[in-house]
Amino acid sequence: MNSVTVNGLWCKKCGICVEYCPAKVFTAEKDGTPVPAYQEKCTGCGICVLRCPDFALDVGVDVDDGKR
Amino acid sequence: MSSIKYDDYLLKDKLPLFWCGGCGNGNVLGSILRAFANLKFKRQKTVVVTGIGCWGKADDYINTNTFHGTHGRALAFATGIKLANPDLNVIALMGDGDGATIGGNHLIHAARRNVDITAVLVNNFNYGMTGGQYSGTTPEHSFTSTSRYGHIEEGFDLCKLAAAAGAPFVARGTVYGITQLDKLVEQALCKKGFSFVEVITPCPTHFGRLNGLKTASLMLNWIKENSVTKNQAEKMSDGEIRGKFVTGVFVDVDKEDYSTRYKKLQQRAAEAVEGGCDK
Ligand SMILES: Cc1ncc(C[n+]2csc(CCOP(=O)(O)OP(=O)(O)O)c2C)c(N)n1
Ligand code: SF4
Ligand code: SF4
Ligand code: SF4
Numbered sequence: 001m002n003s004v005t006v007n008g009l010w011c012k013k014c015g016i017c018v019e020y021c022p023a024k025v026f027t028a029e030k031d032g033t034p035v036p037a038y039q040e041k042c043t044g045c046g047i048c049v050l051r052c053p054d055f056a057l058d059v060g061v062d063v064d065d066g067k068r
Numbered sequence: 069m070s071s072i073k074y075d076d077y078l079l080k081d082k083l084p085l086f087w088c089g090g091c092g093n094g095n096v097l098g099s100i101l102r103a104f105a106n107l108k109f110k111r112q113k114t115v116v117v118t119g120i121g122c123w124g125k126a127d128d129y130i131n132t133n134t135f136h137g138t139h140g141r142a143l144a145f146a147t148g149i150k151l152a153n154p155d156l157n158v159i160a161l162m163g164d165g166d167g168a169t170i171g172g173n174h175l176i177h178a179a180r181r182n183v184d185i186t187a188v189l190v191n192n193f194n195y196g197m198t199g200g201q202y203s204g205t206t207p208e209h210s211f212t213s214t215s216r217y218g219h220i221e222e223g224f225d226l227c228k229l230a231a232a233a234g235a236p237f238v239a240r241g242t243v244y245g246i247t248q249l250d251k252l253v254e255q256a257l258c259k260k261g262f263s264f265v266e267v268i269t270p271c272p273t274h275f276g277r278l279n280g281l282k283t284a285s286l287m288l289n290w291i292k293e294n295s296v297t298k299n300q301a302e303k304m305s306d307g308e309i310r311g312k313f314v315t316g317v318f319v320d321v322d323k324e325d326y327s328t329r330y331k332k333l334q335q336r337a338a339e340a341v342e343g344g345c346d347k
Contacts, residue, residue, distance in 0.1 A: 009083075009084060010083050010084045010085070012084070012088070012089030012090070013089055014089040014090035014283075014284040015090070015283060015284060015285055016090065016284050016285060016288070019285040020285075020288075050095075050098070050246050050247070051095070051246065052094075053085075053087070053090065053091060053092060053093070053094030053095050053098075053284070054083075054084060054085055054089075054094050055074075055078065055080075055083065055085075055094065055098070
């Protein structure tokens with residue numbers, strides 16, 4: 001399974017990852033904090049990493065999970 | 069993702085970034101750092117020059133040589149740096165207020181002289197740092213803190229301006245089209261001569277808030293909806309194209325850059341001195 005981590009010190013809760021992840025991996029807390037709640041759905045596409053304006057996301061792609 | 073290697077060029081100790089949540093500046097910074105990494109730019113041989121403004125703080129996070137100049141003058145400093153040491157990769161980062169309003173004259177003359185500099189101008193349609201006043205690129209009818217009833221001026225088309233002034237590489241990308249932007253920045257960095265990339269960028273805090281686009285996603289979707297490629301634009305009427313962001317490479321021609329001409333001039337002058345004053 002891929003691992004998606006949010007750097008809470010750098011994240012500004014802008015909601016871009018929540019909105020643009022094609023696999024809907026993220027949910028948002030009331031204050032906007034993104035939570036990678038459905039990491040099992042992550043395809044490792046890297047879109048969130050590219051779109052996060054704050055370098056706050058990291059996606060570790062598991063090469064053996066057959067999704068990529 | 070492991071394939072994206074900006075790490076060597078990003079000063080991580082300085083993070084979190086100074087910019088507001090959802091500000092597109094971080095994305096443009098990412099494109100530049102990825103381009104540096106892909107092109108294996110030597111940090112010691114690279115100088116990033118900025119002016120003043122929110123985007124003007126980008127140099128705080130870049131692990132190359134940097135020069136934080138004064139408002140509107142990034143290209144003047146960059147020109148001096150390039151002439152003094154033509155072996156350096158010189159990149160000037162400017163906002164629309166910085167590079168196209170107070171510094172608009174430097175822009176046209178750097179393009180005309182064809183100094184081998186890559187200019188990345190972040191256009192967020194207003195003066196972000198000082199409270200969202202209108203700039204030379206603010207679109208007609210839009211709202212800013214100094215055009216509360218709608219802006220009555222037309223904004224510059226900066227790509228047309230740079231092209232008309234003689235820049236051999238002119239392109240426009242957007243933060244929405246981030247993969248295209250990566251390529252444009254890379255192409256611009258590879259180009260010998262003055263290369264100009266305008267980047268349509270969200271400022272949700274000021275421009276967005278006053279124009280009904282106060283979240284990052286609303287701003288990005290607005291940019292997406294109003295972007296057309298150069299090829300699409302060629303088939304559109306003037307009326308249809310109004311207010312759209314045309315993206316792509318508009319100029320890519322070969323032209324002898326200023327440093328090369330200057331070197332030749334020095335040789336001619338040296339020969340003239342050796343050969344006597346009537347030469
Ligand atoms: C000579 C001078 N005039 C005015 C200012 C005030 N000032 C600082 S930033 C800025 C505008 C910045 O706008 P822009 O270049 O669009 O960059 P942004 O903040 O939107 O990234 C102004 C007018 C200044 N620092 N120096
Ligand atoms: S895109 Fe980045 S800064 Fe924005 S909410 Fe997601 S992790 Fe945080
Ligand atoms: S890598 Fe792709 S699928 Fe995985 S969280 Fe990021 S955007 Fe979603
Ligand atoms: S004011 Fe605008 S340009 Fe400045 S950091 Fe905030 S969103 Fe970005």
